[in-house]
Amino acid sequence: MEGTIYSLIPALLMLILVLLTRKVLLSLGIGIIVGALFIHDFQIADSVQEIWTIFYQIFYTDGSLNTGNILLLSFLLLLGIMAAFLQATGGSRAFGEMMIKRVKTRTGAQVMTAVLGIIIFIDDYFNALAVGQIARPLTDRHKVSRAKLAYFIDSTSAPVTVISPISSWGAYIIGLLGSLFAANGVTDYQPLEAFIRMIPLNFYAITALVLVFLVAYLKMDFGPMRKHETHAIETGEVVNPNQKVPGDLQESFESHKSGSIYHLIVPIVVLVIGTISAMVVTGIQASEQATLLTIFANTNVNKSLFVGGVLSVLAALIFHLLQKQPKANGLKVFYEGIKTMLPAIYILLLAWMIGSIIETLETGNYLAQLVNDASISPALLPFLFFIIAGLMALATGTSWGTFGIMLPIAAQVTVVTDMDMLLPSLAAVLAGSVFGDHCSPISDTTILSSTGAGANHIDHVVTQLPLAILAAVASSIGFLIVGWTTQVWLAFVVSIIVIIALGLLIQFLSKTKVNN
Template identity: 35%
Template sequence: MPDYGLLSLLPPVLTVILAIWTRNILISLSLGVFVGSMILTSYNPFLATLDMIESRIFVQISVPSNIQIIFTMMAIGGFIKLLEVSGGAKAFARGITRFISNGVRAQFSTWVSGLLIFFTDSGNALIIGPLFRPIFAELKICREKLAYILDSTASPVCILMPFIGWGAYIMGLIEQAYGDAGLTEPALNVLLNVLPYQFYAIFTLAAVPFIIISGRDFGPMAKAQQKFQALEPVDNGQEEAAQASGDLQSTPLSLFIIPLGLLLGTIAVLLSYFALQDDLSSIHVRSTMTIAYVAAAVASAYLMHRFQQVSFDDSLGNFVKGAERMVFVVIILILAWSLSSVIKDLGTAQTLSALVGEDVSPAFLPAIVFVLGAVISIATGSSWGTFAILMTLAIPVAVAIGAPLYLTIGAVLSGGLFGDHTSPISDTTVLSSVGADCPHIDHVSTQFYYALLVGTVAFMTFIAAGVLGSMLVGVAGLAVLFAAIQIISRRFGYRAVIG
């Protein structure tokens, strides 16, 4: 294979720069693949176009495992759409609000609802937000705080769930990168081993109850809370609450509980069966997810037909609409796989590892990857796009220089998530503002200091984990985060909610 040297770095570097500049991940990945094909075909644009289409995109689409991932993503999208249309998730969240009597319970209930409605990051805020808005208004808790809790239980919850769309997408990237690096460990095993190292997601989920327990807010959030409590009560939210209750009182909880129970039960049974057969391969994981989501979708369609007189034709149409939502994600996946193929043929990982190996200790690679992922994700507003770019680079480099592999993958996911959580152009950030009915810039500015604190602790934890090589570092990181929140809250905080 020809030695392309530093030229092999051009496609991934160009992809990163274009992603930051254009904020369009599809254009960035496409041009990255095309430039790589140009190099491989001696700068012949005609041959480069053929190489990109025939040897990259078409080949990646025809790989059996990739087709399976695409089909699984479609099934997941279809089920989520049916669950949203049925109103079952909203009815479930509404049931939780009945137990709220004070501000602390209101915040904890919002947090718990976000944890339980884990199947969709985009729908999470739009399901939970309108239900809790009137409650927060009545208890004089600012909507910026509601938006923060919604945002902190959207993507951070989804990224920890292997058996939803996030998991399927990430496993697809891992499987491709592992294959290119000559590794054979099943993607599910990898993702499960990476879970303890997803420090930003874990710390973000923990920060919410830590802040609630402190009873105080700090930074711009404290100012927003002071301003909100000083306002004269114009609408205590009773009318909005009554309308929401009236809309949902005829929706049985079974529309949520039965499909979700069937989904989780099917996954548990099939994975147990394959585990007993000692054959928990990636194809069996994907078939398990597909069967489970299709079964849950059928159950949801039947329940809507029985309780809401929704025809099966309408349910099928909604299922297809949900599957169509995944087209954008599928295109990102195909282009990411294509870029990975180009990078492999150019020998980019070997060149990069030679450069990194001279100046960077393997122990510090995860922390560097975390920062790089955060920068890309903040600029692009896309955690998934960041994963697609960095997974193809970080895994082979980590293998080449002997960096802790699971920790490095955790850094890719954490960096992308941190940027997504703080970027004003992130879709989940925007939807959290919409769900809380909060001015978007107010949500971004008030959340930033909380996210920055969590991100700083996560960065320090990646350094410590790389040096010490122990999962217990994550526990220490949680302790540091709790202490930091308590100290900052006591010294600079404003006691907003008592009770």
């Protein structure tokens, strides 16, 4: 069943179950079991062995520890511990009280979160987790639902990182472009030049970022998001108290009453400086000729996050130990911090497992082959690459995996058919990959955005989905225009106008519905 239409079934089954049951672990588990059965033609013993092997290889592969995965999981635990100490020392409470005096409105709290998401552009993982830690005390005080906070985090992290050349994503993409251009004999562009030219063509990243500010300023809450926001405003509960969410420490222990703002700011600054410094060091160590681009192309993100996490926990621990009569026992803080991250880790582990199943079934290759075999007008290529990349990222839960599969195909097809469509098609792959990633419950970035916000994961997926589709509609129009006219800036302006018009229309319809 590998590489056929049947390879789509486990991914589709998992997605449908997630939306119908809202039980993410159950849905992922069923998807894994069905996928393993497909791989081994319903031989139960072999399927069980497949599942065990996939789980085992998350931690140990090719005779050695899988340090990348272990370090990322360790960082999540460290993040939970740091968050626990920020609350125990009273830093989170003090920061919230300070910001509530300076940021007077819910709109201001939301805009500040969006701005933080754009400023922290080095890496999507780091963005998702750091912005959540900084913004959560403020948004909680202004009764902004955690689902909405997760949306702001997710819809700024990947979009800003995918259009920034000085980021882990940008460096990776530029490296891919270099090999693609060499393989296809493309001499019209240098990789960095091509990446810069593709920024205004990445219509989804641009419209998603514009939409974030429209949602903040226009109070553009509709669909499932409206329910969460209404509940938060009316009851003050930013998350359903009956749901277990990562990072929720509200009733675990009492905060220290003499806590100060620096108890929160210093550990987070240590986290930022420690992580970025480690990224630079690991990038230099892995580069033959260290330049800004090669450093970020070769940096070890997971190791850097782990180093930053250890340093930030040590800083927070020192503050806790220096406080007189701490309200919470240090060991209890460690325990509660670790415990709050376990739901996110369970989801991430199962997401990695189903991702491996989907890779073995060659789901992505099947979708890619459909494009490669189709006889279509070159003018439609950017639009179609956007849609196919979106479907692939939705099914597989990985933007980077989709980049790796679809960018070579887009380059190969456009070089043969119409060179004018090369950069628009490559940009469409990047845009579609981020769109699908935003819609996928098994995307690691989506999972970490829920974690950073302390939101229920499925609440985040369901509330973000309609907004992601809005940005995708505006992007699709942009890709159709650039395909038919080759006018980049016309398509760019039209896509911006469309997303603003859609935002204003939804706001008007929402107000009309409320008034009626």
